[in-house]
Amino acid sequence: MKLECKHVWEHISEYIDGSVDAKLREDIERHLEHCEICSAILDSTRNILILTADDRTFELPVGYSERLHERLAKELKSAEKDSEKE
Amino acid sequence: MEMTRTKEAGLIARILTGEKELFHELIRPYERMVYLTLFSIVRNETEAEDGAQEAVISAYRHLASFRGDAKFSTWLTTIAINEGRKRLRKAKGAAEDSIEEKEESHEGDYTPAPLTDWREIPLEALERKELREALRGAVAELPYIYRQVLTLRDLEELNIEETAEALGITTGAVKVRLHRARMMLQKRLVPYLKTTAPARRSFFGRAL
Ligand SMILES: [Zn+2]
Numbered sequence: 570m571k572l573e574c575k576h577v578w579e580h581i582s583e584y585i586d587g588s589v590d591a592k593l594r595e596d597i598e599r600h601l602e603h604c605e606i607c608s609a610i611l612d613s614t615r616n617i618l619i620l621t622a623d624d625r626t627f628e629l630p631v632g633y634s635e636r637l638h639e640r641l642a643k644e645l646k647s648a649e650k651d652s653e654k655e
Numbered sequence: 656m657e658m659t660r661t662k663e664a665g666l667i668a669r670i671l672t673g674e675k676e677l678f679h680e681l682i683r684p685y686e687r688m689v690y691l692t693l694f695s696i697v698r699n700e701t702e703a704e705d706g707a708q709e710a711v712i713s714a715y716r717h718l719a720s721f722r723g724d725a726k727f728s729t730w731l732t733t734i735a736i737n738e739g740r741k742r743l744r745k746a747k748g749a750a751e752d753s754i755e756e757k758e759e760s761h762e763g764d765y766t767p768a769p770l771t772d773w774r775e776i777p778l779e780a781l782e783r784k785e786l787r788e789a790l791r792g793a794v795a796e797l798p799y800i801y802r803q804v805l806t807l808r809d810l811e812e813l814n815i816e817e818t819a820e821a822l823g824i825t826t827g828a829v830k831v832r833l834h835r836a837r838m839m840l841q842k843r844l845v846p847y848l849k850t851t852a853p854a855r856r857s858f859f860g861r862a863l
Pocket of ligand 1: 575
């Protein structure tokens with residue numbers, strides 16, 4: 570079966586995740602071989618997702634981890650006191 | 656990075672029988688995940704950090720109710736989502752949730768941008784603040800339900816089933832939202848895909 574570009578676009582996300590079935594995968598791959606536009610959409614989407622997922626893109630606030638563990642330490646201590654009282 | 660499930664289960668058992676200090680170790684691999692979940696909902700650094708602390712404390716207090724049938728990361732994400740939603744409601748009034756949920760039924764344009772001439776953006780380009788801001792901005796602009804699914808799936812790397820479980824939606828809904836989120840993101844970042852090459856320089860270091 571020959572796929573139209575629009576049909577390929579509908580499955581790009583699932584194709585990236587590797588969750589399309591074998592038959593569809595084959596059809597998509599055959600389409601990609603000769604369609605520059607769909608290949609560019611697929612590759613650029615992958616490119617964007619890799620960049621977005623990079624730790625540098627969404628940085629944690631400076632000192633976040635330290636403050637989190639400080640707060641947690643306080644909580645653990647106060648829970649200890651509570652159990653001593655009982 | 657993720658601890659093996661057996662090691663994690665062992666840690667949890669020891670914490671529950673009194674070795675409370677080990678909770679620090681249990682939570683460490685998930686600090687980033689908890690923060691990103693909160694940030695995807697509240698979209699404010701201070702609010703996200705406060706919420707992340709609350710979520711972690713809450714996870715500690717309720718650890719005894721954690722059942723080993725779910726993954727600890729999924730369970731923790733659910734707590735983080737609830738904390739985020741609570742904060743959002745407080746900040747914006749109860750109407751927000753119902754408005755946001757409707758977006759899914761709207762017919763929008765979720766087609767990707769067709770590109771013929773584009774250049775791959777290399778990872779080194781992330782050294783540029785402008786690009787990082789553009790990426791964050793593109794995610795921040797996604798409607799709530801899409802932003803949330805994209806964050807869990809693509810930033811925190813939960814799988815489809817875990818994402819569905821954490822959000823309390825079907826795997827089908829996760830796939831639809833994820834597809835739309837990714838396509839919107841690709842479309843918004845087209846200007847960067849077309850102009851990422853740095854200005855070419857002559858032998859004398861001047862831009863041509
Ligand atoms: Zn095509």
